[in-house]
Amino acid sequence: MGLLAGSTVLLLTIIWGTCVIVGKCDLVNSVALDSVDTRRYSLTGSGVSTDIWTSYAARIMIISVLLFLILQLPQLLHSSSGRHLAVLIALIVSLLLLASYYF
Secondary structure, three states: OHHHHHHHHHHHHHHHHHHHHHHOEEEEOOEEOOOOOOOOOOOOOEEOOOOHHHHHHHHHHHHHOHHHHHHHHHHHOOOOOHHHHHHHHHHHHHHHHHHHHHO
16 A cells, blocks of 8 residues: 555656646646746746646546545554455445546
8 A cells, every 4th residue: 555655646746746847838817828938937827727637537536545544544543443344445435436537
């Protein structure tokens, strides 16, 4: 689980952040103008825009973080009997999220 969480955090922070910084363009009405970067380091005047499907996939990824919270709940409550139930719930939720990601 640590390997999966570590690689996910790496991909969502370092690689994604680098792509946003390198690929940013000027924003006009919340839409990026391709290959135009006159506002070098403006936090509000430059950025990236995505399509609606990328937004849907990002929401699914954010919701999938809840699985790690489900798995950590018995650990926080110091419950040894709840671990199997938490793993089963996390498995079912993760399979549902995987299916929703594919569809």
